[in-house]
Each structure stands twice: as structure tokens, then as C-alpha cells.
């Protein structure tokens with residue numbers, strides 16, 4: 001039932017995205033397909049809402065950056081998008097999460113199926129203590145993909161994650177022997193092996209050196225040709241460099257969202273301006 005609920009289906013939606021931005025007619029964006037969106041989303045830890053009434057849409061093949069001060073709820077919001085918060089005891093979600101128009105926050109939805117379509121990569125690279133090959137093959141294998149196809153999936157995923165050339169001669173050695181940056185690209189390859197449509201990246205470069213960070217940034221820009229990307233970042237320059245849309249969160253609320261160039265040069269809200277100019281506090 002849930003598989004069919006999530007079957008890929010084409011549907012054009014005029015974006016309300018980003019829902020919080022009031023655009024004048026000449027600024028009206030072209031009709032873009034919305035892959036994922038939340039409407040009036042609240043996320044509670046116990047009684048306390050960490051996310052309050054957030055409505056936001058993620059257009060296809062765009063990188064949307066989530067920025068804001070520590071504790072404002074960026075990770076909580078990101079993790080709600082593929083129901084990762086289900087793992088947190090006492091966490092409760094109200095409101096709508098829609099993937100291609102299908103409700104994800106409803107009883108009976110298979111969260112494992114959701115996460116096949118909406119993959120996630122975390123702040124710290126977390127490869128399994130297995131070979132490079134086994135790391136990438138893990139998800140498809142678990143879902144019954146035949147051995148003959150696994151090699152193809154592993155190669156393709158590693159190529160998409162810009163790691164193939166560095167590891168093709170040592171696929172059966174431990175993933176833990178890779179550098180931090182390589183491990184993170186391996187985790188991206190592992191997510192891609194499930195053939196998702198959306199990638200959620202939670203500060204994927206924050207534990208990496210500048211060279212590895214640069215590679216991850218290049219990779220994200222490349223990946224958006226095929227995927228829709230949402231990224232939490234503390235690094236405002238990074239958001240400016242790689243995102244098409246920037247969203248600013250503060251104390252659990254979405255304060256403003258807009259095209260990245262506009263957000264960084266001409267934000268509409270004073271709180272956004274203060275944050276982006278470093279006058280926050």
C-alpha cells in the first residue's frame with residue numbers, strides 16, 4: 001500500500017515555494033515542480049515545539065539551504081522531512097509533509113519506503129565497518145537487489161559521488177581506511193545507491209578540511225542535476241556558493257526564504273539581515 005502511495009508520479013505544481021516570500025508579479029518564479037513540501041509543520045520534543053508552523057516547498061533540481069543560529073531547529077526540520085525524527089523518543093509532528101503530493105506524516109506510511117525516496121547524509125561521516133563495496137551495496141542488497149546488479153549500482157553510485165576514481169582499485173578494503181572527506185562522499189554514494197529523488201544533507205562538510213569541503217560543494221552542485229537537495233549549513237559562504245534558495249530559521253520559525261542571491265543582497269526581514277551581516281545577538 002505504502003509503496004504504491006510513494007510510486008513516482010509526475011505532477012506539476014505551481015510553487016507556493018518558498019511559501020513565506022511575498023513576491024511582486026515581476027519577481028514571480030516560473031512554474032517549477034515541487035518535490036517536497038511542508039505545510040504548517042510543528043515538531044515537538046515533549047511539550048515544547050522546536051519547529052513552529054513552517055510552510056516551505058522544495059523545487060525540483062534546486063539546492064535549498066537551511067541556515068540560522070545554533071538551536072533554531074534546522075536539523076529538526078530537515079530530519080522531519082524523511083521521518084527521521086520518528087527515532088527520537090517523545091518527538092511528535094503535526095502538520096503536513098508532502099512528497100509529490102502524497103502525505104508522509106500519516107499513519108500507515110512505511111518510513112523505510114519514505115527514506116528510499118528521500119535519502120539523508122549526516123554531519124559526521126558514518127560508514128559501516130565494512131568494505132567500500134559493502135557500504136554502497138548495503139541498502140540495495142537489503143532490499144533484495146540481485147548480486148549481478150549490485151556491482152553496477154556500486155560503480156554508478158561511486159561515480160556520481162565523485163569517488164570512483166579514488167577507490168576503484170580497492171573496493172573490497174575497509175571503508176574506515178578512507179579519509180574523512182572520502183568517507184563522506186562514500187556516505188553520499190550509499191544514499192545514492194537507493195536511487196532517491198531527494199537528498200537531505202545535515203552539515204555534510206562541517207567535519208571536513210577546506211579541500212574536502214570544496215569537493216563536497218562541487219559534488220552537491222553536480223548532484224542537483226539529478227536530485228533535489230536540502231542542506232543544513234552553518235557556513236553562510238557555503239550557502240551563498242552552492243544554494244539556489246536560502247531559508248533562514250530562528251527560534252523554530254521560518255523567518256524568510258528566497259532566492260539565494262536576493263537573500264544575501266536584499267533580505268526582506270530585519271532578522272535575516274542582522275544574521276547575514278553578523279549583527280546577531
Ligand SMILES: Nc1ncnc2c1ncn2[C@@H]1O[C@H](COP(=O)(O)OP(=O)(O)OP(=O)(O)O)[C@@H](O)[C@H]1O
Nearest residue numbers: 045050068069070071072073074075076077088234
Ligand atoms: N532529541 C532531542 N530532544 C529534545 N530536544 C531536542 C532534541 N533535539 C533537538 N532538540 C531541541 O530542539 C531545538 C532545535 O534543535 P536543532 O538541533 O534542530 O537545532 P539546529 O538549528 O539544527 O542547531 P545546531 O545548528 O546547533 O545543530 C533545540 O532547542 C534543541 O535543544
